[in-house]
Amino acid sequence: MASIRDILGYYRKYWAIACFSIAAASIFEIIDLAVPYAIGQILNVLSNQPLDKALQNAIAFAADITNLPANQFFSLSVLMGLIFLVTVVRAPVQTWTSWWFHWDIALRSRRDQAQKTLEKILTLPLEFYEENNPGRIAGRVAKGLENHTWTYPEIAGQFIPKLFRVLGIFGIIWLIEWRIALIFLVSFLFILSFSLRGLKHLMQQERQLDKYMENTQSRTSEIVTNIKTVKAFATEGIEIKRQRQRLNREFKVVDYRIHLGYIKLATWQKTIIQFCVLMVLGLTLNAALKGQISLGHFVTTLTISSMAYAELEPIANIAEIFARRYASMLRFHEFMQHPSGADAGDLVIDSSAIATSYQFTGKIEFSHLTFGYDTSRPVLQNINLLIEPYQTVALVGRSGSGKSTLVKLLFRYFEPTQGSILMDGQDIRTLDVSSYRRRLAIVHQEVDIFNGTLLDNLTYGNPKATFEQVQEACRIARVDEVIEHLPQGYYTVVGERGMRLSGGQRQRLGIARALLVEPDVLIFDEATSSLDYESERSIQLAMRSILGTRTTIIIAHRLSTVREADKIVVLDQGQIVEVGSHAELLRSEGIYRRLHSLQETGELM
Numbered sequence: 001m002a003s004i005r006d007i008l009g010y011y012r013k014y015w016a017i018a019c020f021s022i023a024a025a026s027i028f029e030i031i032d033l034a035v036p037y038a039i040g041q042i043l044n045v046l047s048n049q050p051l052d053k054a055l056q057n058a059i060a061f062a063a064d065i066t067n068l069p070a071n072q073f074f075s076l077s078v079l080m081g082l083i084f085l086v087t088v089v090r091a092p093v094q095t096w097t098s099w100w101f102h103w104d105i106a107l108r109s110r111r112d113q114a115q116k117t118l119e120k121i122l123t124l125p126l127e128f129y130e131e132n133n134p135g136r137i138a139g140r141v142a143k144g145l146e147n148h149t150w151t152y153p154e155i156a157g158q159f160i161p162k163l164f165r166v167l168g169i170f171g172i173i174w175l176i177e178w179r180i181a182l183i184f185l186v187s188f189l190f191i192l193s194f195s196l197r198g199l200k201h202l203m204q205q206e207r208q209l210d211k212y213m214e215n216t217q218s219r220t221s222e223i224v225t226n227i228k229t230v231k232a233f234a235t236e237g238i239e240i241k242r243q244r245q246r247l248n249r250e251f252k253v254v255d256y257r258i259h260l261g262y263i264k265l266a267t268w269q270k271t272i273i274q275f276c277v278l279m280v281l282g283l284t285l286n287a288a289l290k291g292q293i294s295l296g297h298f299v300t301t302l303t304i305s306s307m308a309y310a311e312l313e314p315i316a317n318i319a320e321i322f323a324r325r326y327a328s329m330l331r332f333h334e335f336m337q338h339p340s341g342a343d344a345g346d347l348v349i350d351s352s353a354i355a356t357s358y359q360f361t362g363k364i365e366f367s368h369l370t371f372g373y374d375t376s377r378p379v380l381q382n383i384n385l386l387i388e389p390y391q392t393v394a395l396v397g398r399s400g401s402g403k404s405t406l407v408k409l410l411f412r413y414f415e416p417t418q419g420s421i422l423m424d425g426q427d428i429r430t431l432d433v434s435s436y437r438r439r440l441a442i443v444h445q446e447v448d449i450f451n452g453t454l455l456d457n458l459t460y461g462n463p464k465a466t467f468e469q470v471q472e473a474c475r476i477a478r479v480d481e482v483i484e485h486l487p488q489g490y491y492t493v494v495g496e497r498g499m500r501l502s503g504g505q506r507q508r509l510g511i512a513r514a515l516l517v518e519p520d521v522l523i524f525d526e527a528t529s530s531l532d533y534e535s536e537r538s539i540q541l542a543m544r545s546i547l548g549t550r551t552t553i554i555i556a557h558r559l560s561t562v563r564e565a566d567k568i569v570v571l572d573q574g575q576i577v578e579v580g581s582h583a584e585l586l587r588s589e590g591i592y593r594r595l596h597s598l599q600e601t602g603e604l605m
């Protein structure tokens with residue numbers, strides 16, 4: 001579980017400048033106290049009462065070096081000079097020595113955290129994304145980052161300096177009358193500990209609320225993502241009802257527990273504070289009446305003690321705001337603490353700086369491979385399969401037989417439970433994962449489109465591809481005919497707020513994109529299963545011109561796509577049950593023949 005140390009860890013890099021700016025802010029808060037002190041002493045000068053000894057000495061010294069008489073006017077001038085220094089001169093200096101740095105550190109740290117978050121997002125295992133929806137992740141990250149940014153200037157620039165200010169006040173009152181100072185300190189500590197205890201309890205409620213809110217946001221994001229399904233099933237009303245229940249649950253926690261809790265806390269705080277102010281007033285008045293303190297000290301003590309109690313309110317407010325944010329900050333850190341996956345690629349930004357580069361012939365061997373997402377339930381069992389360079393191998397079998405899992409293992413998204421996968425005779429676990437993956441390319445059933453131009457999307461895997469290479473890949477993938485009909489051609493904006501591509505167009509774009517990385521192994525994962533006959537046909541033609549140019553693996557439900565494969569591998573319940581060419585498998589009385597005849601007659605698999 002994350003803790004306050006994790007939160008502080010983000011500022012470690014800036015500790016020196018943070019200490020300096022916090023110290024500067026605290027010193028300025030204390031220096032500011034010279035104003036009520038000087039006013040008290042001015043009152044003493046005006047009422048002909050003696051000044052404090054140290055001040056008297058300082059004024060005598062100043063008169064000595066300036067050769068001026070140490071009279072009433074001179075004393076008042078020195079005190080006014082002091083007020084000038086700690087107000088007019090202090091203001092701009094404070095802005096640059098503390099406030100600038102508090103926000104500077106907060107914003108720098110925000111940038112660092114945002115970058116680390118992206119790195120985390122890119123290195124988390126694939127299964128994390130299968131378990132958590134994008135809305136939940138985005139919500140947690142955005143809230144965590146925002147709360148971090150606002151919290152630092154409040155704590156470093158206000159909370160800590162104000163605590164020092166209160167300490168300074170205690171020091172001044174101590175110098176005037178130690179008994180009043182002690183009462184002030186005890187009452188202050190009492191209020192502070194009382195507030196902190198209340199906040200601790202409320203923080204647990206905040207954590208609960210944060211979880212509830214995340215669930216609500218996550219569902220809203222799911223509704224947005226799956227809006228077509230929601231509309232098609234006309235479940236808008238059900239969604240509203242469900243979300244209303246969630247929102248009511250949130251409301252009960254936030255209003256009846258959290259908000260009420262803060263109100264109760266504030267009621268007690270304010271009553272106790274006012275009681276303490278009155279108590280200090282009584283004691284100070286008593287001391288003045290007995291002649292234990294001067295009129296000036298009476299005014300100073302009253303002014304600064306009410307300043308101190310007035311500070312308690314912002315201190316309590318900042319603590320309250322921190323408590324409200326703390327839960328989401330911790331949850332952000334819990335997200336950041338998720339271990340990176342074994343499938344994490346490297347995060348080298350400049351691809352030319354990548355040390356290892358591979359070139360494979362495309363010979364793949366699955367050797368005694370066993371794997372299960374849950375180790376107690378194997379999804380693939382004892383797979384032995386040799387794919388020769390430039391061969392085209394089709395993986396077929398019923399839904400859930402393990403075809404996609406086999407490809408995920410080839411990409412090293414997961415590690416085999418037993419056995420190994422060899423690429424050109426080398427165990428892929430021994431290879432640098434990013435450099436290895438760069439030699440593979442896959443065309444998924446759903447081709448992801450990024451916001452940008454068609455050209456950006458085509459060169460996503462290989463930004464260095466020349467325009468001629470792009471055109472050639474598009475010609476092979478038969479996407480050139482689509483692009484040529486667009487007014488802006490390759491520069492047409494697609495994706496978010498851009499042109500919509502049909503399923504078949506996306507598929508062909510996906511093929512061209514895969515070809516542009518010049519992979520040693522190309523995989524088509526159900527590339528044609530969701531398309532109409534015409535689109536399927538043009539993709540088959542595109543695939544035909546690729547087959548034989550590199551090792552190709554085709555996962556297909558529609559057997560018409562795999563006829564031309566050199567080898568067809570039939571999987572059933574995680575095991576290879578048949579291997580052969582189309583003709584060979586049709587001759588045997590196996591699953592393939594049965595699947596084939598079902599498809600030929602138009603019956604479902």
Ligand SMILES: Nc1ncnc2c1ncn2[C@@H]1O[C@H](COP(=O)(O)OP(=O)(O)OP(=O)(O)O)[C@@H](O)[C@H]1O
Binds near residue numbers: 397400
């Ligand atoms: N991330 C996962 N976590 C747990 N189980 C999974 C996961 N992905 C797939 N499975 C399970 O593994 C088995 C094989 O799934 P896989 O997707 O490899 O089959 P497939 O042959 O590709 O199916 P289809 O043709 O329907 O895509 C299935 O029982 C599936 O439920």
